Every structure is written in C-alpha cells, then in structure tokens.
Amino acid sequence: MKEDNFIKFKVLGGGDEIGANSFLISHKENNIIIDCGLHPRKKGKEIFPDYEKIKDETIQNLLITHSHNDHIGALPYFLNKFPYANIYTTKATASIAEITLVNTAGLMEREFQFEWDTSFLKYYKEEILNIIPLIIKQTDYSNKVNINESIKFEFLDAGHLLGSAGVLLNIENRSIYFTGDINFRQQKLIKPAILPKHKLDILITECTNGNTESLPTYESEETRLKNFINEITNKGGSVLIPVFALGKAQEMLKRLNELMTKNKIPHIPIYYSTLANALNRVYDDFNYTVRRVEKGFKLSEIPIRLLRRTDITRGDFYRHPSIILATSGMVIEDTYSYKIARQFLRRKDFGIAMTGYCDPETPGYRFKNSVRGEKIFLDKHKTELVEVNCRVENFSFSSHTRREDIINMVEKLDPEIVILVHGDKSAIDRVGLEILDRFPKKRVLAPEKLKIYEI
Ligand SMILES: [Zn+2]
Ligand SMILES: [Zn+2]
Numbered sequence: 001m002k003e004d005n006f007i008k009f010k011v012l013g014g015g016d017e018i019g020a021n022s023f024l025i026s027h028k029e030n031n032i033i034i035d036c037g038l039h040p041r042k043k044g045k046e047i048f049p050d051y052e053k054i055k056d057e058t059i060q061n062l063l064i065t066h067s068h069n070d071h072i073g074a075l076p077y078f079l080n081k082f083p084y085a086n087i088y089t090t091k092a093t094a095s096i097a098e099i100t101l102v103n104t105a106g107l108m109e110r111e112f113q114f115e116w117d118t119s120f121l122k123y124y125k126e127e128i129l130n131i132i133p134l135i136i137k138q139t140d141y142s143n144k145v146n147i148n149e150s151i152k153f154e155f156l157d158a159g160h161l162l163g164s165a166g167v168l169l170n171i172e173n174r175s176i177y178f179t180g181d182i183n184f185r186q187q188k189l190i191k192p193a194i195l196p197k198h199k200l201d202i203l204i205t206e207c208t209n210g211n212t213e214s215l216p217t218y219e220s221e222e223t224r225l226k227n228f229i230n231e232i233t234n235k236g237g238s239v240l241i242p243v244f245a246l247g248k249a250q251e252m253l254k255r256l257n258e259l260m261t262k263n264k265i266p267h268i269p270i271y272y273s274t275l276a277n278a279l280n281r282v283y284d285d286f287n288y289t290v291r292r293v294e295k296g297f298k299l300s301e302i303p304i305r306l307l308r309r310t311d312i313t314r315g316d317f318y319r320h321p322s323i324i325l326a327t328s329g330m331v332i333e334d335t336y337s338y339k340i341a342r343q344f345l346r347r348k349d350f351g352i353a354m355t356g357y358c359d360p361e362t363p364g365y366r367f368k369n370s371v372r373g374e375k376i377f378l379d380k381h382k383t384e385l386v387e388v389n390c391r392v393e394n395f396s397f398s399s400h401t402r403r404e405d406i407i408n409m410v411e412k413l414d415p416e417i418v419i420l421v422h423g424d425k426s427a428i429d430r431v432g433l434e435i436l437d438r439f440p441k442k443r444v445l446a447p448e449k450l451k452i453y454e455i
Helices: 075-081 091-111 119-124 126-135 218-234 248-261 274-285 336-345 363-368 403-413 425-438
Strands: 007-013 022-027 030-034 061-063 086-090 136-139 151-157 165-171 174-178 202-206 239-242 270-272 323-326 351-354 375-377 385-387 391-394 417-421 443-445
Touching: 022 165, 030 165, 075 091, 075 119, 075 126, 086 091, 086 151, 091 119, 091 126, 091 136, 091 274, 119 126, 126 136, 202 403, 218 239, 218 248, 218 351, 218 391, 239 336, 248 270, 248 274, 248 323, 323 336, 336 351, 336 363, 336 385, 351 363, 363 375, 363 391, 403 425, 417 425, 425 443
Parallel strands: 030 061, 061 086, 086 136, 174 202, 202 417, 239 323, 239 351, 270 323, 351 391, 417 443
Antiparallel strands: 007 022, 022 030, 151 165, 165 174, 375 385
C-alpha cells in the first residue's frame, strides 16, 4: 500500500476502558471522529475525550453510534472545538439525545458545583443544547451516505438499545466496521444486531464482556430474577433494581411487566425514574419505524409510580412490597439508586438485584462483590461503613455482546485487522489472545490512547 493511502486510527478516549469514547479515523486530509462520550466517573477536563491534542486539525465529520452518555455526552464540548463538523446519528438517537443531553447538563452542574474550575459548564448552556437537534443530520439504518467521492458510510442496527448503530465505513474501497456497543442476542424490546454482508478489511469492536465467562441466557436470568423477587416480596421486603435510565430501564420494565401479566411475580407497584419515563415515550414513538420485537407495544401503557425525592427516605416501598427501578445502574454516589441502596442494605428482608456492568470504582461494584454480613465502604472517601444486611444478587442482563459472539463475528467478517476497544485491559487482552489463538494470521491491536496506528 502506498504510504499516503494508509488509514490512521487514534483513540481520543475509551480505548482500554469504558470511558469518554471517541476515536479518530483519518485518511489523507479527511478526519472522521466516531463518538464523543463523557467519562462516567472522572472530573474536570478528564471527563472529556482528548480534543485539545487535535484542536488544530479540521474534523469534517462526527458519527455517533448511540445515545448513551459515554458515546454522546461530550457533544456540546465537541461542538465548541469543531463547530463546522457534520454530525450524523440515527433518527432515534437524535430524539433520545434531545432529552438526555439536557439531563447531562443538569448532572454536570451538580457534579461540578464545588469544583474550582467550572469553565467547561459553558458548553452545556441552554442555547447550545437547543441548537443540537437542529444541526444533527439524521439518517436511517442501511442508508448509504456519501461523505465525499472516496468515503461512504452507513449505520447498521447494533441491537444494543433504541437507535444504536454500528458504522460501516468505506474509505477508498477499504471497508471498516466499527461495532459501537453491540448485542447479538434478542432483548425484550430490541432485536439482535445486523452485521455487514461482506468480508471486511478492518473490524473495530467493543469488548465490554471480553473477560466474562460464557454469559447465561436472558431466559435463565429472568427465572432467577423471578425467584429472587418472589422470595423477597413474600417476606414483605422490596427489591431495588439499579438501572441506566436509557436502555436497561425500558428492557427491565418490559420484562417485569411480562412476569406480572403471566402471574409469575405478584402484582406489586413498580417505581420508575422520571427520566426513564420520558425516554419510554421515545421508545413508543419509534414503535413502527425501527425493528422491534413486538411492533406497536407501548411502554407508556405499563402502570408505574414515578419515583420522587421524598421516596428515598419515606417511600411506600419501605412498608409494602414493591420493585424500584432506580438510576444509576452502577449506583454512582448521590443518585437515587445510591441513596435507596444505602437504606436497603441495612434491612435484612430487602433485596438488591444488580443487572449489569459496574465499573470497578463504583459503589455498585463494591456491593456486587460483597457477601452478606460484610462491612463495606459505600462512598469513595471511605467515610461510611455499611453492613450488607439485605440480599444482594447479581444478574446478567448485559446488552453487550458475549466474547464468543465477538469471535464468531471475526470468523464471519474475516477482517485482516482487528482493533479492540471499549473494555477494561483484562477484557481486551482476553479477546485479543483468543482471536490470535483461533486466527493467528490476523493483526490484532489493543490501541493506546493518542498513539497513531497506520492500518
Ligand atoms: Zn451503550
Ligand atoms: Zn458504551
């Protein structure tokens, strides 16, 4: 290959961690960024992808795979750095972002109220947020978009949540597929991912579950969850299920509603977050226009009780068996799920059902890995020691691909180069070693942040 024909790849955030995901793909004078996420835990400038290092480059295009904060949350900051870039998402992602970015701005304000440097809050002003839905170029799945004569792309349904997409890029007849967050298993609302039909040159894949031994099926986890809810509620306790407001909340709500209508769990109140409820409506709006397990099904018809601030200490669920779907999923400090978990942990008849990935530095991770009777520090400053008195049970309703499905994808798409991102180091190493073991001729990269890779 002629040297100037190389495609260059650079991680700006979220390489060997699930952080501020953002990746630069360059070819000659063309620069495309995929995703612009916020780091879920970091503070100050560290929360953003490293756009300072590329601020003198012209970025012509930003492609956003989906509306989780670790993929889209830094969009207002991106706009400030690269105001002339074309921004592409699917239609559903744009509709969700309209709601979630306003929420992100509120979160940022609360998070940084005691920080000395609050300069970056200016990117999240209302006038900037208002303009975002107007400038996003919305495109349907499988619609081929010509960026210029030599670069085309299309979004393919990634099966992760409403609107989620992988990006199939064609750069001077070389094909690159970026999975985004991808899932090959059918969830309650969202159908499995659709893969490119042809052999690839380069595959860039997420590795969230790379280090997890074979994941159980959703069906077997649902049976365990059903038993857990019955055991706790039969004794008069309530069950807290920490969830992400987007994706996991909707999937779990549908699952619980099905269990109730089939009389597999008692008909008890489901408490639900206000933000998740607003997002239910977007799911309902796209009932017929995207692939769905049950066309026409409306989440907004499921009876719920909105979770209010006063419920944290005085909720009816302390007296009557209930299910509480509260954010955040990783039980990050000061969120509803954190404050309710603090109360639940002390009560022996209550239960907490953990349903997905928790970053190792989060409170959720700490009690996910605790045993009953153990004393754990809930907060990161280690000021409060809490005894785990309630039952804590781990379930796997991950909306990310299993490792074996990543290997199958490599086999099927047969790329020369595989780039591994969006997973912790051990997950990426595990996937990389398995690919090399099965397909020793492939070039496998675990890219370091800000290093340029010629591919
Ligand atoms: Zn995601
Ligand atoms: Zn992600």
